[in-house]
Amino acid sequence: MKWLLTLAVRSAWNRRLTLGMTLVAVALSVTLLLGVERVRHEARNSFALSVSGTDLVVGARTSAVQLMLYAVFRLGEASNNIRWQSYQAIAGDPAVAWAIPLSLGDSHHGLPVLGTTGAYFEHFRYGDGQALQFAAGRPFDGIFETVLGAEVAKRLAYRIGDQIIISHGMGDVGLAEHDDKPFTVVGILAPTGTPVDRTLHVSLQAIEAIHLDWAGGAPLPGLSIPAEHVRKFDLQPKEITAALIGLKNRAAVFRLQRQINQHPGEALLAVLPGVALDQLWEMVGLAERTLLAVSAMVLAVGLAGLVAVILASLGERRRELAILRSVGARPRDLFLLLSAEALFITLLGALLGVALLALLSAVLAPLVQAHFGLSLSVRWVSSDELRLLAAVVAAGLLASLVPGYSAYRLSLADGLTPRL
């Protein structure tokens, strides 16, 4: 038995080039399969951890999923804003414990700039109820002060006291700059693994101030209001993008939601974050399953290639099998010899696939974090992935029976003298 396995390994090594290619194919398909599963899992995790303790997300009427995407995950842009008065009415409801206004639309090097109030640092929760922590500095106080998310500070190498310029609109290039009104970094938040890390926070008044001399998305020609004069203007915001609401008692959530959805004078939408997330998963579930099915098929192709390569080699190895027969190998020994080869390649492919995935996620994690705000944790395999790996090995075991059985049949038919 042990000798047979040694023999299988030596034989495989003898054909290492062809088997090496199939090994790569199997490893890549395992990487793909596990990668799809990992991204799926991490995306869900990351989204689910992005907001916590918020009972309602309020915005202009749109779909619940879209509101969540732009208000919480900073993905996409709002089609409409909500009036300040509407926000104040909601925030003033006796059932409301706290409200955080959110004003989006500007950016800095492609990263979102969020206008909000001090309530944000006080009430916003993520993960399983963690509050935001300052790694350095303090919340903004003056108009032209900003607090950076951890990722922003890290990527752009900003420190407390640095001056930054905010761009008008979202995007990375070709944007008009609010370069007459630079902001000073006064605080840097500790990493959270959520979109907060990629966000620059300023006050609502700052958002008003930098747009004073603007109209329709462009600076008004001939009109320039210097930064030192903005305090002379009314910096009370006219509208905001969305708001996060926390209730004193969760029991009131459906009443308040109905009330907001029927808000007179403005079409508003209030969603429960959990419900909206469920809707999101429902939407992407089909795509996820399709991706998983495609990667399972890629794996099947890889294993079929493996079986084909071993079966092709069997023709050349009939003489070898006859020699083994002549020295006393039983047909089932030859079954084992050939099956072991296929199984061995599958196992090696699975291991290599896992290693490749670990390497890829280590290399790609910063990129994915930067572009999608998804934090891919670099880790070994999860239990779900382990289950997938077990399925891979089971499929490999099943596939390995094919060359094993062929060798068995061949050795019975050929006996000691293969008819070549």
Next chain:
Amino acid sequence: MPAPLIRIENLHFRWADDADFDLDIPRFEVHAGERVFLHGPSGSGKSTLLGLLGGVLVPERGSLQLLGNDLTQMRQAARDRFRADHIGFLFQLFNLIPYLSVVDNVLLSCRFSARRLARATAAGNTPAGEAQRLLTRLDLDPALHRRQVTRLSVGQQQRVAAARALIGQPEIVIADEPTSALDAERQGAFLELLRDECERSGSTLLFVSHDHRLAAGFDRELSLPTLGASGGDGNAR
């Protein structure tokens, strides 16, 4: 007279997928220590007989006794073990496994038979030591023992195969045209070596070939096509 080493009686074999061919051997005996030349032109059922003697084929009827054991009464696994323990095979060409070393090729016989491993090491040699001793006796220079088997000449390969057939002193050595790829001069030398080593290890040699000229030097010559007709020459000696 002791019981014959090989005894075939009223044997009939037919391939399932080839109705035109069948092998009938009313009687065939080989005694211990004999060196028998079996003449078998192609198509005479040589491979079939080898398969039957090796226990990988089973006759339709008749008895097939080796060392007093009737192979037809054994299960397949027992026949495989019997072959491993008691028979050394030597084939025409490509006798070696390309990815194993010379010594590992010789030791293949001991991998599937504890009995032959025990006999190979009985004199206090390691298995590899015994393999090398046999190889040297078969005139394979120790410098060649480390060479890749695919880089040996055909004659050298056949000597490695002979060492594999002989290691662990099997009672029976069956050689199937082992010299057909050698030139006439080397054929003679190889046969000489093979016969000597069989004698030394006490193995009975059954040499099968289509070439009559090689029969010289054997104790007895039989012809496969006439085995049936002549009723066998079991008592010729």
